[in-house]
Amino acid sequence: MDKALQVSAIKNGTVIDHIPAERLFDVINILSLYKSQNMITFGTNLDSKQLGKKGIIKVENRFFQGEEIDKIALIAPNAKLNTIKNYEVVKKRVVEIPDEIISIVKCFNPKCITNHEEIITRFTVISKKPIELKCQYCEKITTEDEVVIK
Ligand code: CTP
Ligand code: ZN
Numbered sequence: 001m002d003k004a005l006q007v008s009a010i011k012n013g014t015v016i017d018h019i020p021a022e023r024l025f026d027v028i029n030i031l032s033l034y035k036s037q038n039m040i041t042f043g044t045n046l047d048s049k050q051l052g053k054k055g056i057i058k059v060e061n062r063f064f065q066g067e068e069i070d071k072i073a074l075i076a077p078n079a080k081l082n083t084i085k086n087y088e089v090v091k092k093r094v095v096e097i098p099d100e101i102i103s104i105v106k107c108f109n110p111k112c113i114t115n116h117e118e119i120i121t122r123f124t125v126i127s128k129k130p131i132e133l134k135c136q137y138c139e140k141i142t143t144e145d146e147v148v149i150k
Contacts, residue, residue: 006056007043013060015082015089016072021045023075024055030071030149031064038062051078071104073097074147077131097128106150107135108142121150 019027024044027033033040039060048054063083064072072079073095083091101123107114114121114137123133123142131144 006046007041007058009087010039010041010058010060010084011087013038013058013084014062014064015084016057016059016064016076017054017080017082018048018050019044019055019057019076019079020051021053021055024057026075026149027055027057027072027079030075031068033057033059036062067104069095070098070101071149074101074105074131075149077129077144097125097131099125101125101133104149105133105142106148107138107140108146108148109135109138109140112138112140114138 016027021044024042028042036059040058042055042057044055045053046056064081069081074097077095077097079095081093081095082089103120105121105123107121112135113119122136124136126132126134126141131147133142135142
């Protein structure tokens with residue numbers, strides 16, 4: 001017998017799986033899912049072989065792209081995006097951190113000009129695992145634990 005799913009299967013939409021448990025609500029926030037009209041189910045602190053504890057979000061009839069996926073990658077670098085069509089997983093992708101991050105993230109340096117003027121932040125990704133972002137204005141490094149999404 002198949003073991004029961006911890007969060008019910010969906011018919012059409014996206015399953016964001018393997019989110020670090022403590023980042024679950026950050027993902028909900030950066031995707032503005034709290035104001036979505038779509039049907040959403042989620043769980044956190046679920047058992048995971050890979051992560052120990054994981055979070056999962058299932059959104060009916062939403063398919064994420066571009067900047068939305070970059071945002072997910074920044075706070076949940078090992079997340080897997082599963083596209084569900086008629087109950088089947090038709091596509092599975094691992095999110096990937098781009099080489100340059102424009103906007104999205106706040107610079108960790110409180111003195112950085114981007115934290116004082118209306119300037120779009122720009123970072124060069126100097127490491128993807130763990131994430132290290134070098135600000136193109138102040139040259140300070142923002143690390144994975146310090147990433148705050150704007
Ligand atoms: N899923 C779902 N609704 C469906 C089909 C799948 O919610 N109709 C969910 C599953 O519960 C799982 C994820 O989508 O969390 C990926 O499904 P699947 O690839 O079948 O599971 P695994 O092989 O366990 O995934 P992984 O490779 O990510 O470990
Ligand atoms: Zn800076």
